[in-house]
Amino acid sequence: MAILIDGKATSFAMKEELKVKIEAFEKENGFAPGLSVIIVGDDPASAVYVRNKENACAAVGIKSTTYRLPGDTAEEELLALIRRLNADVSVHGILVQLPLPKQICEETVLATISPNKDVDAFHAQNVGHIMIGNYHFLPCTPAGVMALLDRYDISVEGKHCVVIGRSNIVGKPQAMLLLEKNGTVTICHSRTKNLADITRQADILVAAVGRANFVTADMVKEGATVIDVGINRLPDGTLCGDVAFNEVEKKAYAITPVPGGVGPMTVTMLLYNTLTAAKESLK
Numbered sequence: 001m002a003i004l005i006d007g008k009a010t011s012f013a014m015k016e017e018l019k020v021k022i023e024a025f026e027k028e029n030g031f032a033p034g035l036s037v038i039i040v041g042d043d044p045a046s047a048v049y050v051r052n053k054e055n056a057c058a059a060v061g062i063k064s065t066t067y068r069l070p071g072d073t074a075e076e077e078l079l080a081l082i083r084r085l086n087a088d089v090s091v092h093g094i095l096v097q098l099p100l101p102k103q104i105c106e107e108t109v110l111a112t113i114s115p116n117k118d119v120d121a122f123h124a125q126n127v128g129h130i131m132i133g134n135y136h137f138l139p140c141t142p143a144g145v146m147a148l149l150d151r152y153d154i155s156v157e158g159k160h161c162v163v164i165g166r167s168n169i170v171g172k173p174q175a176m177l178l179l180e181k182n183g184t185v186t187i188c189h190s191r192t193k194n195l196a197d198i199t200r201q202a203d204i205l206v207a208a209v210g211r212a213n214f215v216t217a218d219m220v221k222e223g224a225t226v227i228d229v230g231i232n233r234l235p236d237g238t239l240c241g242d243v244a245f246n247e248v249e250k251k252a253y254a255i256t257p258v259p260g261g262v263g264p265m266t267v268t269m270l271l272y273n274t275l276t277a278a279k280e281s282l283k
């Protein structure tokens, strides 16, 4: 049986540690880190994510403010709000919940958030910092994966790390972070030929595909660490990852479940980024 990498327990422990750090920060500086979250429209999944972020902020002592804008908000109106928050010294982090309604260009919105307040690390400037290994903020989901590997003493150095998925928010930055820790990294995607031949070489396999039970036992090397980033909803409403957990966990050395694996870590890393942004604002 594989070691179960418990993201829920790890994120709880990390939030307890963060709470102490934030208390010390507030005591020293007279203000709490502030996060502004903007949600446009009434997508139910986005509403749940935003509520989770509000609750997590409250639990660790971050002052969060949520701006709920109607689904027909004009792009310029959203950009004006972001510019106002960019200029507000009590706001250290700004997060615009994605996806956005179709009349709003996501790229323009992400580019308008001040790189110093970009706690999702989606701004091109911060993406560039990650490429050169000189950064303040790490993208939350890949950073959460790295924190899990670290907390479970799973060394990346010299390992063959295979990432399935090349999105800007997960696959690509995940590959960069594994590379930075001296992994030998292969990135796979929908045009990859002989995918299973490659994934079977992985010492550490990260699945970020968005397809339920995509990674089956025959794609995994005996003794590999398997990290499942996927969040998929089955027709019966239950959540599952990209990895066929029941069969893969029999072969793996360690594995993350879904739910309760990478998911809870994403919000935790957002909270850490917000404290970093508040500290940086003092410089």
Ligand code: NAP
Residues within 6 Å of the ligand: 141, 164, 165, 166, 167, 168, 169, 170, 171, 188, 189, 190, 191, 192, 195, 208, 209, 210, 211, 229, 230, 231, 232, 262, 263, 264, 266
């Ligand atoms: P995405 O933008 O849709 O990217 C999916 C990637 O998978 C793409 O690079 C795609 O390749 C690749 N892919 C699709 N079919 C494939 C196939 N048959 N073989 C190999 N590669 C294939 O998704 P994402 O935003 O990265 O998210 C991935 C998953 O992670 C989703 O389930 C999402 O809900 C979840 N997620 C979870 C968290 C969390 O907090 N745990 C955070 C973010 C995302 P191409 O580039 O060639 O199309």
